[in-house]
Amino acid sequence: MPTKLAIHGAAGRMGRRVVAIASQDSQIEIVAALESAGCRLLGQDAGVVAGGEKLGVPLSVVGESAADVVIDFSVPDAGIAIVDHCLKFKKPLVIATTGFESDQKEFIAKAAQQIPIVFAPSMSTAVNLVMKLTEIAGKVLKDYPSGVDVEIIERHHRFKEDAPSGTALKFGEIVAEAMELTQHVHGREGRTGKRTPQEIGYHAVRTGDNPGEHTIVFGMLGETIELRVAASNRDCYAQGAILAAKWLVGKPAGMYGMKEVLGL
Ligand SMILES: NC(=O)C1=CN([C@@H]2O[C@H](COP(=O)(O)OP(=O)(O)OC[C@H]3O[C@@H](n4cnc5c(N)ncnc54)[C@H](O)[C@@H]3O)[C@@H](O)[C@H]2O)C=CC1
Numbered sequence: 001m002p003t004k005l006a007i008h009g010a011a012g013r014m015g016r017r018v019v020a021i022a023s024q025d026s027q028i029e030i031v032a033a034l035e036s037a038g039c040r041l042l043g044q045d046a047g048v049v050a051g052g053e054k055l056g057v058p059l060s061v062v063g064e065s066a067a068d069v070v071i072d073f074s075v076p077d078a079g080i081a082i083v084d085h086c087l088k089f090k091k092p093l094v095i096a097t098t099g100f101e102s103d104q105k106e107f108i109a110k111a112a113q114q115i116p117i118v119f120a121p122s123m124s125t126a127v128n129l130v131m132k133l134t135e136i137a138g139k140v141l142k143d144y145p146s147g148v149d150v151e152i153i154e155r156h157h158r159f160k161e162d163a164p165s166g167t168a169l170k171f172g173e174i175v176a177e178a179m180e181l182t183q184h185v186h187g188r189e190g191r192t193g194k195r196t197p198q199e200i201g202y203h204a205v206r207t208g209d210n211p212g213e214h215t216i217v218f219g220m221l222g223e224t225i226e227l228r229v230a231a232s233n234r235d236c237y238a239q240g241a242i243l244a245a246k247w248l249v250g251k252p253a254g255m256y257g258m259k260e261v262l263g264l
């Protein structure tokens with residue numbers, strides 16, 4: 001039996017790619033394509049909106065559905081609303097949306113005591129592998145004699161609404177833990193004084209249609225390491241979210257990441 005999937009934020013840049021890829025997957029049946037009450041495409045066929053064939057699934061607002069699992073690529077407030085919905089109907093949920101406030105993250109963590117949730121700022125296999133490499137690099141370089149300056153540079157399209165990216169923040173968490181660093185510095189301007197060894201620097205570049213690029217710089221005296229991962233389109237995220245959705249069905253309540261989904 002195919003996994004019955006609902007996609008929340010289905011008319012967005014990511015939602016459309018999830019619809020397009022899931023509709024070609026014999027293990028998936030799209031049963032709901034959910035959008036905001038203000039979406040001007042409500043009622044239109046989700047497959048057609050995604051640039052493909054008619055699926056017989058109209059874009060609709062959230063309501064009861066036959067879904068086995070939900071994928072969310074929307075905005076933080078809508079993400080919280082879909083968590084509420086999944087709690088009510090006991091549905092597994094893949095949260096790919098970024099930019100949540102800390103109280104919203106706490107709410108998601110509490111919800112995961114009742115339903116299974118995959119919550120990850122990047123669904124990409126390549127990005128999650130580079131997270132693993134970053135952890136290794138951080139641990140190896142922690143006590144490097146000349147000191148190591150870590151800076152995280154992310155580049156995204158001009159439409160992105162949160163900065164730094166959820167992925168950059170996750171890279172920062174990994175570095176902070178591996179290297180026991182405590183200061184997070186977002187951009188620099190003016191007479192900032194010398195860089196302190198405790199800093200992790202973040203730089204968010206917004207240009208054109210860039211689907212996402214992250215570079216973790218480990219700068220020593222005499223040599224530099226850069227770990228860079230770049231998407232050429234959004235399909236890596238859509239494919240990862242679909243993989244996570246299939247993996248999540250039947251799992252016990254809990255908070256999972258792509259680390260668990262990918263077995264990293
Ligand atoms: N975890 C990952 O791998 C990735 C995460 N993202 C994140 O996913 C989110 C969406 O990204 P995009 O698709 O580029 O944005 P987008 O703006 O193109 O799409 C968001 C969609 O959510 C819809 N929406 C807004 N309010 C809603 C509501 N109340 N109910 C249902 N739908 C609602 C919008 O109408 C829109 O269609 C962002 O937070 C982004 O950072 C994006 C790419 C990869």
Ligand SMILES: O=C(O)C1=N[C@H](C(=O)O)C[C@H](O)C1
Nearest residue numbers: 098121122160165166167212
């Ligand atoms: O908004 C995007 O596009 C992306 N957002 C995610 C993030 O904030 O990390 C993931 C990816 O980089 C694309």
